[in-house]
Amino acid sequence: MIETSGEEYSAQNAPNLTPEIAIAHLRSPDLSLRYYAAWWLGKFRVSQLEAIDALVAALEDEADRTELGGYPLRRNAARALGKLGNLKAVPGLIKCLECSDFYVREAAAQSLAMLGDKTALPALIKLLDGGVEQAVQVPGLPHLTQPYTAVLEALGAMGATEAISLVEPFLQHSVPRLQCSAARAMYQLTQESIYGEFLVKVLATGDLKMRRVVLGDLGAIGYLDAAEAIAQAQVENSFKLIALKGLLEYQLPKQSDTFGISEQAIRVMNLMDSLL
Amino acid sequence: MDELIRAITTAETPSQLVTAVKNLAATKNPSAIPNLIAVFGYNNPEAAIVAVAALTELGEIAVPQLLDQIDDYNYGARAYSIRTLAAIADPRALDVLISTTIADFAPSVRRAAARGLGKIHWHKLDPTEAETGTNRALETLMFICQDTDWSIRYAAIVGLQALAQEDLVRLPILAQFQLMLTNDTEKAVRARVQLALAQ
Numbered sequence: 001m002i003e004t005s006g007e008e009y010s011a012q013n014a015p016n017l018t019p020e021i022a023i024a025h026l027r028s029p030d031l032s033l034r035y036y037a038a039w040w041l042g043k044f045r046v047s048q049l050e051a052i053d054a055l056v057a058a059l060e061d062e063a064d065r066t067e068l069g070g071y072p073l074r075r076n077a078a079r080a081l082g083k084l085g086n087l088k089a090v091p092g093l094i095k096c097l098e099c100s101d102f103y104v105r106e107a108a109a110q111s112l113a114m115l116g117d118k119t120a121l122p123a124l125i126k127l128l129d130g131g132v133e134q135a136v137q138v139p140g141l142p143h144l145t146q147p148y149t150a151v152l153e154a155l156g157a158m159g160a161t162e163a164i165s166l167v168e169p170f171l172q173h174s175v176p177r178l179q180c181s182a183a184r185a186m187y188q189l190t191q192e193s194i195y196g197e198f199l200v201k202v203l204a205t206g207d208l209k210m211r212r213v214v215l216g217d218l219g220a221i222g223y224l225d226a227a228e229a230i231a232q233a234q235v236e237n238s239f240k241l242i243a244l245k246g247l248l249e250y251q252l253p254k255q256s257d258t259f260g261i262s263e264q265a266i267r268v269m270n271l272m273d274s275l276l
Numbered sequence: 277m278d279e280l281i282r283a284i285t286t287a288e289t290p291s292q293l294v295t296a297v298k299n300l301a302a303t304k305n306p307s308a309i310p311n312l313i314a315v316f317g318y319n320n321p322e323a324a325i326v327a328v329a330a331l332t333e334l335g336e337i338a339v340p341q342l343l344d345q346i347d348d349y350n351y352g353a354r355a356y357s358i359r360t361l362a363a364i365a366d367p368r369a370l371d372v373l374i375s376t377t378i379a380d381f382a383p384s385v386r387r388a389a390a391r392g393l394g395k396i397h398w399h400k401l402d403p404t405e406a407e408t409g410t411n412r413a414l415e416t417l418m419f420i421c422q423d424t425d426w427s428i429r430y431a432a433i434v435g436l437q438a439l440a441q442e443d444l445v446r447l448p449i450l451a452q453f454q455l456m457l458t459n460d461t462e463k464a465v466r467a468r469v470q471l472a473l474a475q
Contacts, residue, residue, distance in 0.1 A: 236384070237387075238383060238384055238427065241427050242427075245426070245427075248464045248467060249463055249464055252463050252467055261467055261471055261474070265467060266471060269467065269468055273434050276388060276390070276431045276434055
């Protein structure tokens with residue numbers, strides 16, 4: 001998942017906002033204030049109901065448009081709603097999956113995955129219509145017809161086993177990043193090591209950018225057999241530590257106060273220690 | 277010797293550089309120290325790792341020059357210097373490891389320094405100095421247990437676990453571990469505390 005535009009803001013250079021001011025700014029005549037406020041509410045996890053309602057309303061904004069017909073405010077509102085954890089946002093986000101703006105659809109798919117509400121599954125699955133044949137580059141634009149990476153990752157994270165036969169063909173897609181997203185989802189949906197090993201192989205053969213992305217995938221799915229390969233990967237230690245942290249967390253019971261630590265957890269921590 | 281050093285400065289490809297550094301490292305000659313340190317700034321990770329290993333093996337004799345030649349303007353080079361100083365564990369590096377642990381802008385360098393703070397060879401100091409030094413290392417590692425970056429807190433625990441070998445500071449470290457076991461927000465950090473307590 002790649003955060004675009006919104007995260008470029010540095011908190012230090014930003015106008016001083018409070019939740020109340022930010023919510024009010026979502027209806028400001030100044031469009032840049034609206035855009036910034038939507039990002040700010042997500043960044044600072046302002047989860048009060050007024051913020052949710054105002055952001056949901058912003059998903060239908062018509063005022064803020066790019067030259068190409070994009071909806072910047074909708075994008076930021078959709079991203080923020082994923083971080084705020086309120087299922088009230090789900091119907092509005094589902095509607096965004098049909099928005100004409102690719103980046104709104106992408107943000108909505110990512111946020112729906114974070115919210116984890118399964119009522120979104122049919123709408124997410126619908127974006128895979130036409131399968132791999134339809135998953136082609138849009139002429140002149142830097143993206144495919146749909147936000148496939150976000151959709152595949154959402155289906156995997158939400159345990160959409162009914163979508164396995166639709167996800168599987170994307171392992172053969174010509175875009176390497178998409179193959180990895182498919183492998184990541186397939187592992188989550190089937191727990192079969194062949195998909196984890198696919199990612200391990202990319203870790204050894206891909207370029208640096210790809211290796212960083214795959215480390216994120218392996219951490220997200222907690223594929224334990226990748227631990228040593230992660231520790232040895234030709235990538236900055238910070239990325240490796242985050243991936244191993246993901247593996248470690250899968251080895252720890254949900255209720256943390258009383259957990260004992262398993263041999264596997266110790267193995268992962270020893271690798272983490274060696275990367276400090 | 278001059279020939280080996282010249283081979284480093286005249287290397288035209290990355291692999292020539294690695295070979296040249298390996299050859300110089302193999303001499304185990306202390307007069308190679310400044311040239312080995314200079315390799316940290318060449319932006320060639322493979323060569324730098326060879327230099328780190330060579331300097332670590334040379335040990336305390338390399339410490340004064342390592343301290344003197346830390347590159348404040350090149351974070352990559354600085355990271356290798358700190359890693360080497362942490363590995364040699366000579367107490368003369370204490371001040372540098374403390375300031376790096378607290379204030380370097382690169383988390384990877386801070387983590388390496390924090391880990392190093394736990395393993396300093398205190399017995400090389402006289403007892404009073406050792407006591408002061410151990411306490412300063414403790415204070416530093418305790419301080420970064422509050423850091424917002426989980427990986428810094430993780431490194432702090434690794435450092436504190438090693439430092440707890442010193443009787444002088446064991447009790448406050450155990451108390452800190454208990455505190456983090458209940459209060460730390462990251463499951464991975466709490467797990468590392470458990471591992472430290474079990475060992």
